[in-house]
Amino acid sequence: xxxxxxxxxxxxxxxxVGAGLGLEYFFGIVLPLAAVLVFIAxxxxxxIGWARAPVPFSIATTGGQQKSLPWIKPACLxxxxxxxxxxxxxxxxxxxxxxxxxxxxAEMRGEGDEPRLIYWSSKWLWAFGLLFHAAFFLVLFRHFRxxxxxxxxxxxxxxxxxxxxxxxxxxxxxxxxxxxxxVLFLLLRRLKDPKLRYISLPADYFPLFVLLGIIISGIAxxxxxxxxxxxxxxxxxxLVTLNPVLPEGVGTTFFVHxxxxxxxxxxxxxxxxxHMAGIFFSPTRNMxxxxxxxxxxxxxxxxxxxxxxxxxxxxxxxxxxxxxxxxEKQPExxx
Amino acid sequence: MAKLPSLQELAKSSLPRFPGATLEGVGWMxxxxxxxxxxxxxxxxxxxxxxxxxxxxxxxxxxxxxWNLPQGWEKIIHNAFADRLKKYRSLRLxxxxxxxxxxxxxxxxxxxxxxxxKNMPVLRAELLRSVYRKDFTTAGRLLGxxxxxxxxxxxxxxxxxxxxxQCTECRRCSLFxxxxxxxxxxxxxxxxxxxxxGLGIHWIMDPVSNCNRTGNHLGIQPQAFKEIVEFLxxxxxxxxxxxxxxPFNEKGHEILFITPSGDVFAEPGIYTFMGYLMLFHExxxxxxxxxxxxxGGNFGLFTSSEMMKKINxxxxxxxxxxxxxxxxxxxxxxxxxxxxxxxxxxxxxxPKNMVTPVSPITxxxxxxxxxxxxxxxxxxxxxxxxxxxLNLKPSRNDHLTVTFHDSCxxxxxxxxxxxxxxxxxxxxxxxVEMPANTIREQTFCCGxxxxxxxxxxxxxxxxxxxxxxxxxxxxxxxxGVNAMACVxxxxxxxxxxxxxxxxxxxxxxxxxxxxxxxxxxxxxIPRTMDLRQEDLEYPDEVPDDEAAENAAGxxxxxxxxxxxxxV
Numbered sequence: 001x002x003x004x005x006x007x008x009x010x011x012x013x014x015x016x017v018g019a020g021l022g023l024e025y026f027f028g029i030v031l032p033l034a035a036v037l038v039f040i041a042x043x044x045x046x047x048i049g050w051a052r053a054p055v056p057f058s059i060a061t062t063g064g065q066q067k068s069l070p071w072i073k074p075a076c077l078x079x080x081x082x083x084x085x086x087x088x089x090x091x092x093x094x095x096x097x098x099x100x101x102x103x104x105x106a107e108m109r110g111e112g113d114e115p116r117l118i119y120w121s122s123k124w125l126w127a128f129g130l131l132f133h134a135a136f137f138l139v140l141f142r143h144f145r146x147x148x149x150x151x152x153x154x155x156x157x158x159x160x161x162x163x164x165x166x167x168x169x170x171x172x173x174x175x176x177x178x179x180x181x182x183v184l185f186l187l188l189r190r191l192k193d194p195k196l197r198y199i200s201l202p203a204d205y206f207p208l209f210v211l212l213g214i215i216i217s218g219i220a221x222x223x224x225x226x227x228x229x230x231x232x233x234x235x236x237x238x239l240v241t242l243n244p245v246l247p248e249g250v251g252t253t254f255f256v257h258x259x260x261x262x263x264x265x266x267x268x269x270x271x272x273x274x275h276m277a278g279i280f281f282s283p284t285r286n287m288x289x290x291x292x293x294x295x296x297x298x299x300x301x302x303x304x305x306x307x308x309x310x311x312x313x314x315x316x317x318x319x320x321x322x323x324x325x326x327x328e329k330q331p332e333x334x335x
Numbered sequence: 336m337a338k339l340p341s342l343q344e345l346a347k348s349s350l351p352r353f354p355g356a357t358l359e360g361v362g363w364m365x366x367x368x369x370x371x372x373x374x375x376x377x378x379x380x381x382x383x384x385x386x387x388x389x390x391x392x393x394x395x396x397x398x399x400x401x402w403n404l405p406q407g408w409e410k411i412i413h414n415a416f417a418d419r420l421k422k423y424r425s426l427r428l429x430x431x432x433x434x435x436x437x438x439x440x441x442x443x444x445x446x447x448x449x450x451x452x453k454n455m456p457v458l459r460a461e462l463l464r465s466v467y468r469k470d471f472t473t474a475g476r477l478l479g480x481x482x483x484x485x486x487x488x489x490x491x492x493x494x495x496x497x498x499x500x501q502c503t504e505c506r507r508c509s510l511f512x513x514x515x516x517x518x519x520x521x522x523x524x525x526x527x528x529x530x531x532x533g534l535g536i537h538w539i540m541d542p543v544s545n546c547n548r549t550g551n552h553l554g555i556q557p558q559a560f561k562e563i564v565e566f567l568x569x570x571x572x573x574x575x576x577x578x579x580x581x582p583f584n585e586k587g588h589e590i591l592f593i594t595p596s597g598d599v600f601a602e603p604g605i606y607t608f609m610g611y612l613m614l615f616h617e618x619x620x621x622x623x624x625x626x627x628x629x630x631g632g633n634f635g636l637f638t639s640s641e642m643m644k645k646i647n648x649x650x651x652x653x654x655x656x657x658x659x660x661x662x663x664x665x666x667x668x669x670x671x672x673x674x675x676x677x678x679x680x681x682x683x684x685x686p687k688n689m690v691t692p693v694s695p696i697t698x699x700x701x702x703x704x705x706x707x708x709x710x711x712x713x714x715x716x717x718x719x720x721x722x723x724x725l726n727l728k729p730s731r732n733d734h735l736t737v738t739f740h741d742s743c744x745x746x747x748x749x750x751x752x753x754x755x756x757x758x759x760x761x762x763x764x765x766x767v768e769m770p771a772n773t774i775r776e777q778t779f780c781c782g783x784x785x786x787x788x789x790x791x792x793x794x795x796x797x798x799x800x801x802x803x804x805x806x807x808x809x810x811x812x813x814x815g816v817n818a819m820a821c822v823x824x825x826x827x828x829x830x831x832x833x834x835x836x837x838x839x840x841x842x843x844x845x846x847x848x849x850x851x852x853x854x855x856x857x858x859x860i861p862r863t864m865d866l867r868q869e870d871l872e873y874p875d876e877v878p879d880d881e882a883a884e885n886a887a888g889x890x891x892x893x894x895x896x897x898x899x900x901x902v
Binding site: 001002003050053055056057058059060061062063064065066067068069071072074075078079093097099100102103104105106113115116117119125129193196197198201202204270271272274275278279281282283284289292293294295296298300301302304305306307309312313315316320322324325 | 362506645704721773
């Protein structure tokens with residue numbers, strides 16, 4: 001964890017100092033453009049890598065009743081039989097984290113002399129995981145204000161909704177606070193639960209710290225170290241239109257924010273964060289449970305090699321004849 | 336067999352512990368596996384591995400420092416891993432996208448029963464993933480331990496052997512994983528890698544070898560197979576007064592019946608097998624058994640995809656030779672994983688003489704099996720019961736309060752949840768469910784699946800069976816459950832010791848044992864004993880009053896289906 005934290009902090013320091021030393025062009029233009037390029041190329045490369053690997057077997061995990069006899073109600077979403085059912089399962093998985101919603105926690109407790117394993121529903125990870133992803137996408141959408149000109153009609157709608165709990169100026173966005181809370185929860189959970197701490201790698205902490213860096217610098221930009229939004233938009237529009245300009249009045253905090261975002265973009269394709277695309281390829285979820293009705297083809301199906309009945313009868317012909325079992329060839333014929 | 340710890344001792348030592356924990360998260364890499372008697376499955380015999388043509392067979396023992404790995408074993412593993420990454424999208428994806436959220440951790444019966452963190456599915460996969468990072472990703476190569484990667488060394492192989500044989504491929508973790516990462520898939524491939532360097536276990540490879548040669552895991556030769564079945568028929572005659580002579584290897588029948596050989600051989604499976612024979616006789620079913628395809632189970636599944644294919648190929652080959660129209664499959668767990676999700680792909684399409692299964696009794700066409708042309712006997716019997724084709728007297732099972740153990744594979748690789756329950760409700764009056772998160776798709780493994788049902792690791796099996804045993808104990812105390820039904824031959828072998836340990840007094844029974852006990856057969860003598868030849872608490876009345884008996888029968892039907900839902 002310490003390593004990841006150091007890495008994240010050094011990103012902030014390097015970006016802050018670098019921008020201060022007059023490397024604004026690098027941190028404001030070169031790095032973000034390179035990051036977007038790496039991000040797109042990296043994601044495409046990873047997705048192609050998965051897509052090209054064959055799926056030899058149809059291995060859906062059935063989470064409910066199969067479709068069999070006509071009067072038994074099948075689980076259309078948990079053991080989907082049709083493509084529509086599979087799409088439903090995938091959409092709910094991606095949007096509502098349906099599998100995680102099942103989560104339980106187990107604990108061994110004694111009851112008198114009897115050991116007893118107790119289970120209860122445990123939805124914290126589901127709730128904060130969902131909160132994180134929802135808030136993240138909301139914040140991302142709001143940022144389209146900086147990438148599109150004119151600003152699309154739905155962005156003020158989102159802002160209005162997000163800013164309902166207004167107290168003070170500038171308008172307070174709930175998603176900012178929720179995103180921060182969710183990331184902190186995910187981080188603390190890793191540190192607090194001994195199981196999680198045991199399995200967590202630097203690669204698990206690092207993206208959380210980078211996200212924290214993005215969120216904190218973003219909040220600072222908006223509410224504390226107020227920056228010239230107009231000039232920031234000049235810069236971002238320059239990036240989007242591939243016509244980069246470096247306006248005056250963009251503060252150091254912004255460069256730190258932008259550098260964190262760039263690091264995340266570069267890091268993402270080579271990390272576990274690729275789960276965002278990977279989930280759609282998961283064969284235990286995206287395959288229909290109709291394997292006895294439709295044959296699934298394995299492109300590398302090896303040729304059949306097995307002990308044939310003829311070989312079997314050759315070995316056991318005598319004893320089979322004695323036992324009165326039917327034979328293809330009678331023992332006499334052999335001689 | 337070593338002495339088992341007491342329940343309390345076992346429960347206490349099942350609490351999770353985290354040796355070598357550090358904040359940087361790779362503390363687990365520093366703990367090395369230790370092999371002591373009882374902690375590992377015996378290695379496969381050299382001769383068995385040679386006969387099967389397995390790569391790099393050699394003598395070795397887990398307790399030895401040196402496992403005699405073949406020359407260049409690192410290269411062999413690397414190439415085999417690269418080959419699987421090319422062949423399986425699942426492997427590639429599951430190596431790449433795990434976020435280590437830990438949702439799977441306390442879903443695994445091995446983790447719940449041993450408290451060993453490497454039995455958390457996420458960490459089990461990391462055992463392989465750490466090598467994947469080092470060998471197949473740039474970041475992993477550059478970052479080393481900080482990137483969660485590590486180089487292959489003999490201790491890694493030992494660790495794989497230890498933990499990939501502490502996974503029963505039950506897929507419970509895959510149900511809870513937000514990305515559907517399936518440890519069964521990872522374990523299967525890890526075991527393939529181990530087999531590449533000549534490491535396998537006796538309890539899996541011996542049955543595989545037997546099955547290949549004699550047609551069944553137990554190595555029963557054709558004449559002996561026939562004899563054993565005939566013995567069972569004698570028992571049936573004793574109990575029912577009806578003489579049954581099942582056909583073997585005969586051509587020209589409509590149906591080929593294939594069930595795990597364990598049911599022919601050992602208690603309590605034999606009672607289930609007798610149940611099948613009685614049901615078929617009563618229906619006048621046009622079927623045959625086969626000594627060549629006398630095994631429904633497939634330990635090849637626990638070896639490699641090629642071995643699974645090789646063992647399974649006999650089913651269609653025999654169906655073609657005998658000219659049957661379709662195959663009826665008996666009660667078995669992993670057998671049905673193979674039939675439902677693999678058979679058609681690896682050995683299909685079904686032979687031309689086969690057609691979509693149709694029940695000759697009810698006329699129901701099993702369209703959902705129109706390609707595989709094979710249905711499960713629970714589906715077949717549930718259909719019979721729905722159409723009221725069986726004369727059942729569930730009161731014969733009134734001395735039993737039955738619960739149902741969903742086997743992992745029929746539950747999570749097939750979705751067969753209601754069919755056996757429909758049958759159960761019709762054949763016994765007292766049916767109680769175990770707690771909701773231990774049944775159906777959330778069912779817990781018996782703890783000994785995937786070829787781990789071997790004696791030498793009995794304590795480990797009792798640990799892995801802790802969640803199942805505990806749930807059983809719960810309903811035993813709460814509802815007086817004294818019988819656990821299941822549709823799996825491995826369960827029938829492994830649950831009795833588990834029940835003796837966790838919930839003494841509960842017997843284990845197959846579904847069709849209960850069916851046959853309740854089945855009123857034409858021309859039978861009044862039943863005074865069940866299939867185990869134990870006296871019935873509620874024996875049939877002595878005859879001459881058929882009308883009264885029928886009335887009692889219909890009464891029973893009304894009572895059936897009463898069920899206590901336990902949440």
